Amino acid sequence: MTTNLHGNESSKRVMRIAGISGGVFDRFRAMGDLAKDPSIDVLFGDWISEISMTFRGNERASREPEAERLAFEMSFVAALKPAIKYIAQNKQKVAVNAGSCDPEAMANIVQQLVKDYGTDLKVSWVTGDDVTEQFKEMLKDGERFLSLPSDTPIDQWGAEPVCAQAYLGGVGIAEALRRGADIVICGRVADAAPVVGAAMWFHNWDREDFTQLSYALVAGHLLECSSYITGGYYTGFKKELLYAKNCTNCGFPIGEIEADGQFVITKEENAGGIVNVQTVTAQLLYEIQGPLYYNSDVTARFDRIKLVQEAPNRVRVTGVTGSPPPPTTKIGITAKGGWQAEVHFFLTGLDIEEKAELIERQTLESMGDYRKEFQTLVFNITGSIPVNPKNQASATVDLRIFAQSKNPDLMSAGAHKGVAPDTPSFGKWCIENCLQGYPGGTPAMDLRQSIGKPFFEYWVALFPQNKINHELHTFDGKTISIPAPTNTNVYPRQQDSYDTPSPLPLDSWGETVLAPLGHIVHGRSGDKSSDCNLGLFVRHADEWDWLRSLLSIGKLRELLEDEDKGKNIDRFEIPALYAVHFLLRDHLDRGANSSSSYDILGKNVCEYVRCKLVDIPKVFYDRGTI
Structure with missing residues (x-):
């Protein structure tokens, strides 16, 4: 039995980690309110996106020596100020990516701020995500940097790169916390990396505890968009939020991660919103690309995940399996478009x-x-x-x-x-x-x-982890090198894609009613660069065979009509969640940074598909709308 740095038996403890921001414009109140809760061990938040990284990256790359341009997210400071005294009082930890393209400068500001508030909170920072120089050297040596959405080489891009930023994992964060940091400022770490790092620290997990790490990765994926999982963007909003007068002040989410990795998703008790199997399923399906979810620290498998409603606003997640990470990680390459x-x-x-x-x-x-x-x-x-x-x-x-x-x-x-x-x-x-x-x-x-x-x-490609200078800079002046993982798997570039292997005739359920698909089908869609992902799912077991039989790749193209770009579409299923997932390759006109579309983030693709008319079995239709 191991003992964590809290001095308690780790096998008997649960780490409670709160998601306090899903983006730079999220509600600032979360950090101050959740810091008041002494049961919360860790506060983490996501402050950056592909859009903000391009602007911050350009600012950092074009900065003149004497210039004072902000290449980090100052809104984090506004959120932190009302929380500082409670973080110190409750001995909480904080891990965020608000350092964006200059985590050292952000860490210096935060260190001075906590001193000004009369606390001795210790601030460390993580670097290494800026791989511009390594990228340029590899480019000179003939590396093609194939686009993840389209598989085209970067020399066909027609743009001059300004900077390149790699997605780091959570190991540097874990090491910072092990060495006594209270606040860890990061740049471009993966959205879930703060949860992975915090859980590694709290439960003393090793880098090769892949099952536990994969659970933490899934927990981070679910928690990082804050109230997306507590009612935001929820396709069941009418009855369960709007009509129930429960749609304002949706609570921020809390994950309770156990020593074996299994976890529960819940939320603030004295706030609105809802956590149920449907809200968790929707967020699980958001911005994924296939049954395998890759991270710098671990690879998690999504198509075997199970969700159970343990109690009101408490959903347990099981069935996650993990394997070694790939030897590569994702990089985002920014160029001036005009x-x-x-x-x-x-x-x-x-x-x-x-x-x-x-x-x-x-x-x-x-x-x-x-x-x-x-x-x-x-x-x-x-x-x-x-x-x-x-x-x-x-x-x-x-x-x-x-x-x-x-x-x-x-x-x-x-x-x-x-x-x-x-x-x-x-x-x-x-x-x-x-x-x-x-x-x-x-x-x-x-x-x-x-x-x-x-x-x-913005160009998204893969980059070797062993060419990243991942470093931790501690509050007491040390610089610690974080080595790349040595136990890795090389995964096929193309994930498994298939139509359902045993579709049933669509007249198997008898009489039908022509109605919008979204009458009985939940969903969520989003973007990763110019890829658009779309997850659709039903509530009841007897509807699952109908959904998987109906929603082939061909049927999706039919529903898209004029929106079908004629490009590749990948498909897989998550049977335990009654879900079908599609990845629409290179669907979003170069991604959010340069798109000519209103739907720059692909979030309305789902709502478009859900409004299309299909023949719904009357037995399901008569249950009423979601």
Whole structure:
């Protein structure tokens, strides 16, 4: 029997870890409120995303020596201030990725802050995620850095890389806590890495305790998006949250991780929201890519996971299996994409398609040969008009003209530099045709969006872990090297993908009703770079055979209709959760950083598919909507 650093028998203890942030804009109250709970051992949070990393990475890469540009997330400091005295009082630990692209600078600020508040909390930081130099050397040596979504080599990208950032695991965090740190500031660690590292420290797990580590990885995946698992984005929100008047102040989640790795997901007691099998299933299916979930420390298998509702707002997770990590980890490579801008017109009533065509023809004519300088130029209609609408708002749609170019003056981005008003520009070309335009011609009056703003391209590939300089910098001035894992597995680049092996005839359940799929099917979708994942699941065991038989890859393409990009779609099943998961490869127009779509994060792909009409067995339909 081992003893952890709390001085208690680890086999008898449960680590309670609270997810206090799912992103830079999450509610700041969580850290201060959960720090008041003495039963919480660890507070962790996610402050960064692919979008923020591109901006912070560019700031760090382009920083002049004397410049004071922020390459970290200052919102963490605002969240930390009301929590400091409680963290010290309750002897809690904190692990966050808010250091973004400059964890040392963030750690220095936090160290001074805790002193200013009269505490002796110790702050350490983790580095190594900036692999720009190693990346450039490998690029010179001919490394192809194949895109994870599309498998195309980086030399076909057509962009000049600015920086490269690797996803680190949790071992550096565990070592920081073992050496006495109270607060650990990280840069680009994997979203679940703080939970993995904290659990390794708390339970004295070894780097090769793969079963336990895989449970911690799954726990981190479930907890890192904060209230996504306590009712946020939940497709059952109407009855269980909205109508139940339980939709405000959704509680932040808490994981209770045991010594063998098994864990329970719960939430703050005195807050709204809900934790049930459906909310946990939805978050489990979010932003995954197949039955195997890769991490720098361990690989977890998802298709055997089981969930049990132990009590109200308490779901136990079992059935997780683990294996060694891959020798590689994910890197995100940032490049400057150019400038982008948009102009909106409102179209009302009749002849919408013809009005949109008129706008497009006139705008393109105004642009002339300059149109060749746009790498992206799209005219998109959002919305539709019902027959005999009841009011003018419902009879109006939005036409969005979206453009990207490497020429800042063409995008009006140089306007603040004294560019002459008669200089050809995107905004001018869009607006100058108003008086010869469509009936009722009305542009959106706030034209600030027509002035170009910089955007970034983002390339996701794999990078060898043994080329990463993973280091821990302790509060007492030591630098500790964190070696790459030595026990690794090389996994196939293509994960298992299959239609259900034994589909049943869809008339097996008798009479059907034509209704939206989402009448009885829950779901969640999201993004990883330009990939879009989509998980769909039902509530009852007798509905599972119908769902898996209905939702083949071919059927999904049919439901997508015009949204089907014709690219590869992977599929697998999680029978114990009555779930079918799809990965739509390279579906999202280069990802959130440069997408021309409104759905930059793929979160509405699920809601689009759920609204499509299918033949639902009447016996299921009669149970009522979710």
